[in-house]
Amino acid sequence: MDILELSELSVRIILGTLGLTAFGIIFGLFYKGIDRKLSARMQGRIGPPLRQPFRDVAKLFAKENIVPDHAIPWIFNLIPLVGLIAAISILLYLPIGGFPALFSWGGDLIVILYLLLIPSLSLVIGGFSSGSPYAIIGAQREMATIIAYEFPLAIIIITIAWKFLQKGATNVFSLATITATPVWNQVTGPLGIIGFAILLLVLLLVTPAELSKIPFDASEAETEIAGGLLVEYSGRNLAMFYLMDGVKTVVLASLVVTLFFPYNLSPLLHLASYPGMALDILFYLFKVFLIILFSVTLIRVAIARLKIDQIVYTYWIPLTLASLVGLILVMWDSVVMNLFSSA
Amino acid sequence: MFTLESGSGFWNPLLWILIVFIAFLLLYGIRGFGRNTYKKDTEQTKAFLSGNKEPSPDEMHVKASNLYWGFTTSLNNVYTALRKMHTGNTSDYVLWFVIILAVLFLVFGVM
Amino acid sequence: MTVLDLLIEHAPALIVAIPLFGAFLMPLVSRVNEKLRNILALSIICLTGFFIWLLATDVLARGPRLYIFGAKNLASPMVRILFEVDSMSIFMITITVILAFIALVYSWSFMKEHDGLDKYYTLVLLLIASTLGMELTGDVFNFFVFLEISCIVSCALIAFFISEGEALEAAFKYIVVSSIGALFILFAIGLLYAQYDALNIATLAQVLKYTFLDKIVLVLLVVVLGMKAGLVPMHMWLPDSYGRAPPSVTLIIIGATLASFYGVLRVIFTLYGNVLSNAMRFALPVNVLVGWILIALAIISIIVGVIMALVQTDLMRLIAFAAVAEVGYMFLAIGTSIAALGSPYATTALQGGLLHLLNDALDIGLLFLVAGALYYATKKRLLDDISGLARNMKYTTVFFIIGLLAVAGMPPLNGFASKFLIYESVYQLNPILSIVAILCSILMLAIFVKVFYAAFLGPELPGFKDVKEAPRSMLLAMGLVAGLAIFIGLFPNIVIDTLVKPAADALVNHAQYISTVIGGI
Numbered sequence: 001m002d003i004l005e006l007s008e009l010s011v012r013i014i015l016g017t018l019g020l021t022a023f024g025i026i027f028g029l030f031y032k033g034i035d036r037k038l039s040a041r042m043q044g045r046i047g048p049p050l051r052q053p054f055r056d057v058a059k060l061f062a063k064e065n066i067v068p069d070h071a072i073p074w075i076f077n078l079i080p081l082v083g084l085i086a087a088i089s090i091l092l093y094l095p096i097g098g099f100p101a102l103f104s105w106g107g108d109l110i111v112i113l114y115l116l117l118i119p120s121l122s123l124v125i126g127g128f129s130s131g132s133p134y135a136i137i138g139a140q141r142e143m144a145t146i147i148a149y150e151f152p153l154a155i156i157i158i159t160i161a162w163k164f165l166q167k168g169a170t171n172v173f174s175l176a177t178i179t180a181t182p183v184w185n186q187v188t189g190p191l192g193i194i195g196f197a198i199l200l201l202v203l204l205l206v207t208p209a210e211l212s213k214i215p216f217d218a219s220e221a222e223t224e225i226a227g228g229l230l231v232e233y234s235g236r237n238l239a240m241f242y243l244m245d246g247v248k249t250v251v252l253a254s255l256v257v258t259l260f261f262p263y264n265l266s267p268l269l270h271l272a273s274y275p276g277m278a279l280d281i282l283f284y285l286f287k288v289f290l291i292i293l294f295s296v297t298l299i300r301v302a303i304a305r306l307k308i309d310q311i312v313y314t315y316w317i318p319l320t321l322a323s324l325v326g327l328i329l330v331m332w333d334s335v336v337m338n339l340f341s342s343a
Numbered sequence: 344m345f346t347l348e349s350g351s352g353f354w355n356p357l358l359w360i361l362i363v364f365i366a367f368l369l370l371y372g373i374r375g376f377g378r379n380t381y382k383k384d385t386e387q388t389k390a391f392l393s394g395n396k397e398p399s400p401d402e403m404h405v406k407a408s409n410l411y412w413g414f415t416t417s418l419n420n421v422y423t424a425l426r427k428m429h430t431g432n433t434s435d436y437v438l439w440f441v442i443i444l445a446v447l448f449l450v451f452g453v454m
Numbered sequence: 455m456t457v458l459d460l461l462i463e464h465a466p467a468l469i470v471a472i473p474l475f476g477a478f479l480m481p482l483v484s485r486v487n488e489k490l491r492n493i494l495a496l497s498i499i500c501l502t503g504f505f506i507w508l509l510a511t512d513v514l515a516r517g518p519r520l521y522i523f524g525a526k527n528l529a530s531p532m533v534r535i536l537f538e539v540d541s542m543s544i545f546m547i548t549i550t551v552i553l554a555f556i557a558l559v560y561s562w563s564f565m566k567e568h569d570g571l572d573k574y575y576t577l578v579l580l581l582i583a584s585t586l587g588m589e590l591t592g593d594v595f596n597f598f599v600f601l602e603i604s605c606i607v608s609c610a611l612i613a614f615f616i617s618e619g620e621a622l623e624a625a626f627k628y629i630v631v632s633s634i635g636a637l638f639i640l641f642a643i644g645l646l647y648a649q650y651d652a653l654n655i656a657t658l659a660q661v662l663k664y665t666f667l668d669k670i671v672l673v674l675l676v677v678v679l680g681m682k683a684g685l686v687p688m689h690m691w692l693p694d695s696y697g698r699a700p701p702s703v704t705l706i707i708i709g710a711t712l713a714s715f716y717g718v719l720r721v722i723f724t725l726y727g728n729v730l731s732n733a734m735r736f737a738l739p740v741n742v743l744v745g746w747i748l749i750a751l752a753i754i755s756i757i758v759g760v761i762m763a764l765v766q767t768d769l770m771r772l773i774a775f776a777a778v779a780e781v782g783y784m785f786l787a788i789g790t791s792i793a794a795l796g797s798p799y800a801t802t803a804l805q806g807g808l809l810h811l812l813n814d815a816l817d818i819g820l821l822f823l824v825a826g827a828l829y830y831a832t833k834k835r836l837l838d839d840i841s842g843l844a845r846n847m848k849y850t851t852v853f854f855i856i857g858l859l860a861v862a863g864m865p866p867l868n869g870f871a872s873k874f875l876i877y878e879s880v881y882q883l884n885p886i887l888s889i890v891a892i893l894c895s896i897l898m899l900a901i902f903v904k905v906f907y908a909a910f911l912g913p914e915l916p917g918f919k920d921v922k923e924a925p926r927s928m929l930l931a932m933g934l935v936a937g938l939a940i941f942i943g944l945f946p947n948i949v950i951d952t953l954v955k956p957a958a959d960a961l962v963n964h965a966q967y968i969s970t971v972i973g974g975i
Contacts, residue, residue, distance in 0.1 A: 010361075013358070013361055013362060013365065014365055017362050017365045017366050017369070018365070018369060021366060021369055021370070060377070061376055061377040061378070062377075062378060063378065064378055064380060064381040064382070064387075065377065065378055065379055065380070065381055066381040066387050066388060067381065067388065068388050068389070068390055069388045069389060069390075070390060070400065070403075070842075070912075070913040070914070072842075072844045072845065072910075072911055075844065075911070081367070081370060081371065081374060084370060085363055085366045085367055085370060086363075088366050088370075089359060089362045089363055089366060092362055103355075103358060103362075104353075105346065105353050105355070106346065106353060106354070106355035106358040106359065107353065107354060107355070107358075107359065108351075108352035108353050108354070109352065110352060110354075110874055110877055110878065111352075111354050111359075111865060111874075113892070114863070114864060114865055114870065115865065117864070117896070117899070118864070121864075121899070121903070124903060125903065125906070125911075128903070128906070128907040128911045128912075129911045130390075131390060131911075131912065131913055132390035132391060132392070133390070133392070133403055133405055134390075134391070134392070136405045136410075136907070136912075137405070139907075140410045140411055140412070140413075140904075141413060143411065143900050143903060143904075144411055144413045144414040144900075146896065146900070147414060147893075147896055147897060147900055148414075150892070150893055150896045151889075151893050154888075154889045154892040154893055155889050158881050158885045158888050158889050158892075159885060161351065161881060162881060162882075162885045165351070165881075165882060170350075170351075171350075171351060171352060171353070172351050172352075173351050173352035173878060174351075174352055174353060218413075226391065226393050231391055232390065232391065235377055235378055235381075236374055236376075236377025236378065236379075239374075239377060240370075240374065307413075308412075308413030309413045309414075309416050309417045311413070312413055312414055312417040313417055316417070327885065344947065345945065345947060346947070347871055347874065347875075347946045347947060347950075349802055349806075349874060349875050349878040349879065350798060350799060350802050350878065350879070351799075351878040351879075351881075351882075352874070352878050354865070354870075354871070354874055356865065356866040356871075356943060356944045356945075356946070357944060357945075359865060359866055360866060360944065400842075400913035400914060400915055400916070401915060401916070403913060404841055404912055404913055404915065405912075406837075406838045406908075407767065407837040407838055407904060407905075407907070407908030408765075408767050408837070408838055410904050410907070410908075411764060411900065411904065414764070414900075415764065415765060418761070421761065422761070422765065425758065425761060425762055428687070429690060429762070431690075431694075433626070433627050433630050433631070435690070436627065436630075436631050436688070436690050436691055437630070437631065437634055439687040439688050439690070440631070440634070440635070440677070440681055440688045442687075443677055443687065443688060443751075444673065444674070444677050447673045447676075447677060447747065448670070448673055450743065450747065451669050451672070451673055451735065451743070452669065452735050
């Protein structure tokens with residue numbers, strides 16, 4: 001690598017990070033506002049204006065930053081920043097706005113799966129370091145939730161990679177390969193389509209658990225344990241966690257869109273250059289909005305909160321069995337079509 | 344050269360460290376806009392227990408063996424079976440060795 | 455021949471002889487001065503490391519090297535012992551000498567106030583010598599001799615804390631299990647010698663026909679060496695002995711456990727290398743059968759290790775169960791590469807398994823060192839009794855965080871690099887294996903976050919107000935391991951291209967191993 005390539009790479013890294021930080025934060029808060037407005041309307045209320053999350057963050061920056069007596073100060077203050085940084089770093093590996101991913105040669109699906117753990121892990125360690133019994137109970141519930149939802153998530157990712165492998169692709173975990181030939185083009189029969197539809201449904205049910213939304217937010221139960229693992233956080237640390245929640249929403253919705261719906265509108269309408277790019281970005285934002293509507297807002301207003309052992313049971317028995325059924329259907333997809341084609 | 348390639352995917356640790364470093368600089372700066380002060384050693388810094396008085400650290404401390412209650416209770420059957428298996432009896436250790444030896448002899452076609 | 459060439463030629467013998475000689479010097483030197491004895495032990499390990507480095511530069515560039523003790527030409531009583539050093543042996547002895555150096559630096563201050571240290575250093579150097587011998591030898595019977603030495607020495611070292619009854623019980627269980635295993639290995643070696651009249655691995659590998667007795671030998675060797683490596687359900691001695699030995703001793707016993715794992719690799723890949731793809735059973739080649747059996751036991755190891763570790767209250771027992779799970783990951787990768795011998799992803803799986811060997815030794819070692827530092831500072835073993843130590847022991851907390859992230863496989867540390875290779879090759883054999891591996895990695899994270907909370911976070915209990923930071927040599931040892939973990943995590947390609955790829959190639963290339971001996975006689 002000579003100096004020219006190196007400088008181009010570093011400019012790309014710096015501009016990409018800054019740009020995607022701004023994108024993640026602004027659109028994360030924006031989608032949070034839409035989510036609150038829609039859920040309020042569904043519950044018969046008027047709800048806050050769309051700019052409310054921005055005002056929330058500004059208010060939190062003006063509040064005092066209280067560090068409890070029994071907390072470990074350096075961990076307590078550093079952890080929200082770590083979580084937010086990790087959530088933003090995932091954005092650089094995902095295809096955003098219909099464009100190819102910035103650094104798809106630097107990270108693939110397994111990397112994203114592990115990087116998604118870091119924000120949840122930061123919530124857990126933040127809760128443990130708060131020095132309050134409510135926070136400790138909330139933190140261990142969050143860790144149990146993480147263990148619960150990783151099982152179906154792992155099944156989904158390995159199934160998608162395995163299907164691509166069967167079709168002869170190389171570098172199957174890389175997101176460039178997955179977006180080049182979408183998942184629905186890789187199946188050859190009805191069994192495969194049903195299998196992938198089941199996996200899509202399971203992924204939509206895993207998303208609220210990752211974001212700690214009702215009905216899977218036993219760790220942040222406001223009514224039971226007075227705020228759970230965030231009970232001792234205030235001021236700018238809580239603002240960091242709030243921003244992390246918004247960015248993580250965008251990240252997870254982008255992941256669902258990338259894995260299952262990476263289609264663009266501009267080739268269909270034969271637009272090129274700037275109008276095409278604008279249309280792609282708008283279509284991408286619309287897809288993310290649909291995902292957030294179905295997996296976060298609708299489920300949030302419809303179902304009550306589950307207990308922690310109910311959460312572990314839900315993810316490990318019914319949803320895991322469903323995704324295993326999806327895996328088996330995808331595996332048999334080629335077998336059935338061979339039967340039909342040779343018979 | 345610095346990317347780990349496994350034939351099915353990529354991972355470049357140095358790139359990630361650079362991204363994290365730049366994001367850290369930016370967000371640390373943004374975080375600096377917030378307030379840093381609070382009133383030390385007042386009611387504020389005691390743990391919030393919905394208005395109850397804070398007990399001494401001995402009584403308030405959640406012990407490690409009570410952690411992950413939700414997970415261990417959901418898997419109760421598995422845990423009882425596993426605990427019974429780990430007896431601590433040396434003859435049982437050798438018994439498991441002999442069992443695996445016998446099973447593998449059968450599989451490999453010796454017996 | 456220059457001095458350097460002379461040194462390289464005799465390096466295999468010197469690598470085993472120097473620690474052995476040093477072990478017998480220890481009682482004499484400790485009568486003179488305690489500090490001199492510590493410095494002498496460290497310099498012996500440094501000298502051994504120097505010879506290993508010399509040998510490594512030669513073997514990695516020019517191929518396997520032979521060293522013969524005894525009859526050099528085909529004289530009629532061909533009584534001799536062979537040391538055959540190929541890149542796989544270099545990889546293993548590098549790991550052993552790194553663990554040994556760190557253990558000796560750590561024991562400088564950890565064992566300072568204990569009695570009987572002359573015996574301790576003697577036994578530690580003997581254990582290091584026998585482990586190095588296990589990994590360098592090219593004879594089956596010599597392997598058994600070094601295995602027996604390491605068993606007996608480890609038993610004595612596990613029982614070091616004689617005043618605690620549990621340590622004696624753990625040593626008793628270890629010696630019973632190990633002796634029974636070693637006797638079965640002797641029986642298997644006897645069967646091989648009776649059939650083929652040869653004892654070195656290369657000659658045996660060349661003339662091995664897959665007879666009925668050879669099947670018995672294969673099963674015996676794989677099961678006994680798997681038991682010594684900690685494969686479930688024969689793993690139950692491992693939490694007892696790792697949990698009760700002094701942590702610096704545990705580090706070297708991890709090296710001995712990995713030497714038994716190396717024994718499994720040698721038996722399957724080299725000794726039975728010719729017959730693996732040819733012999734059939736149930737209409738399948740034998741390598742598919744052996745591979746799938748190892749994979750099945752490995753999956754059970756991972757699951758049982760992680761689930762049992764979640765509910766332990768004794769800190770060192772918890773880390774030992776996590777070590778059982780990590781050994782399961784190694785066997786998963788190796789089983790995949792055996793079952794799929796010849797396909798492109800088999801080499802990736804083998805490289806991932808060998809890199810995981812190195813990473814696991816470092817990560818679990820770091821966790822044991824931190825547990826030892828906690829025991830040294832608070833004299834308590836149970837997690838329920840300690841709390842809030844991050845206020846007083848800042849450096850230990852940072853090292854524990856690095857160990858936690860490394861053993862759970864979080865980017866950018868070394869655990870992620872090897873687990874990345876393992877996931878992305880094992881799923882091609884069967885996707886379910888990869889799924890279980892990912893899930894149990896998350897459970898490992900949960901386990902160590904619980905330990906982190908219990909030991910370091912939480913309120914400050916009144917009994918721990920004047921707990922001091924760990925002494926400097928212990929911090930230095932932990933810092934070295936943490937630095938290595940970070941280095942391997944940030945630059946995995948350097949380690950893989952230098953050490954792991956040649957080792958994986960040498961392991962699969964059993965023809966080269968055989969021709970070095972048969973041609974070099």
